[in-house]
Amino acid sequence: MDKNKQLYIRTAIILAILTVLEIGISYLTISRMGQIVLLMTFAITKMMLVAWIYMHVQHETKTLKWIIFIPIPAGILFTISLMYDIPFRWVV
Amino acid sequence: MNQQNTISIPTNDPFGKATNGKLGMWLLIIVDGLSFAGLLIAGAxxxxxxxxWPIAGELLNIPLTAFNTFLLICTSFTMVMALSSIQRGDEKGLKTYLLYTLLGxxxxxxxxxWEYYHLIHGGFTISSSMYASTFYVTTCFHGLHVFSxxxxxxxxxxxxxxxxxSADNWDHVEILxxxxxxxxxVWILVFTIIYLI
Incomplete structure (x- = not known):
């Protein structure tokens, strides 16, 4: 079996295991915030694996990598701008 | 005087060997990604x-959707294998793996x-609640992407x-x-946010 195929199979297995763990976490009786942080960490790890290995981002040039990843902080800024007032709702 | 004119061909250095088609697809992905981000952030x-806000596990079929997630992961594997096959000149491998991806x-x-059918028959429609609207709009938008x-x-x-x-012509397969x-x-994020959180 060639090296690429081995890497792709290993990635698929890791993605499947992470999915099973995510489902397990969703049934855990831990704090809500802890659950959200864990689930989002797993989801972002899975997304990075798909982009890095299956979409071959690892082989792209620095410029293209920047173009691909710049929208991520833009999305975070978008989230903050929409929900910046939420922490204050429980204070008032 | 014999002057030798040389024509300099502009190189696409910042993007390496990426074709225009591939760059176009990356731009589409970025814009589309922001559309999904807009939907998910609006939902949040x-x-x-x-x-x-209802607990997703009480309304939605999580094990079934988990299977669907696993299925999509498998199709990602078959898709990357289709590209890998044609890069080695294996046309039969390309066709087989593309067929598996299509069936997936x-x-x-x-x-x-099937999930929508059962939810709608159970009274969970797009106008049932804010949660239902968020669920249908986001998953349907993704479903349209799968259909495309x-x-x-x-x-x-x-x-x-x-x-x-062939081994010298596989750009379109890479872009696909x-x-x-x-x-x-995107489904990885949709599944986590809509079904698990």
Whole structure:
């Protein structure tokens, strides 16, 4: 079996295991915030694996990598701008 | 005087060997990714400002959707194997793996339709609640992407059957792969936010 195929199979297995763990976490009786942080960490790890290995981002040039990843902080800024007032709702 | 004129061909250095088609697909993916981000963030903002929000596990079929997630991961694997095959000049491998990906995509859509059918018959429609609207709009938007992907794969598979692709000509397969992996990548986030959190 060639090296690429081995890497792709290993990635698929890791993605499947992470999915099973995510489902397990969703049934855990831990704090809500802890659950959200864990689930989002797993989801972002899975997304990075798909982009890095299956979409071959690892082989792209620095410029293209920047173009691909710049929208991520833009999305975070978008989230903050929409929900910046939420922490204050429980204070008032 | 014999002057030798040389024509300098502009190189695409900042993007390496990426073709215009591939760059175009990356731009589409970025814009599309922001569209999904808009939907998911709007859903999160609605949820955060809502007094009560249903627990997804009590309404939705999580094990079935988990299977669908696993299915999409498998199709990402078959898609990358299709590209790897044609890069080695294996036309039969390309066609086989593209066919597996196509069948996986169709099965994913079938399971999603089955899920919708049961939810709607159970009274969970798009106008039932804010949660239902968020659920249907986001998952349906993704479903339309899978549907587009299925049509796209069919076109490339048809061309592959005509013998269009070879070890020296696989750009279109790579571009298709980018789109399909993006569909998988977005589902990972949709599944986590809509079904698990």
């Amino acid at each position: 903002a609605l949820r955060a400002s809502s007094d009560s 995509g169709i099965l994913f859509l079938g399971i999603q339709a 992907g299925v049509i796209y794969i069919s076109c490339i598979l048809w061309q592959a059957m005509q013998g269009k692709y 792969g980018l789109f399909w992996h993006f569909v998988d990548l």
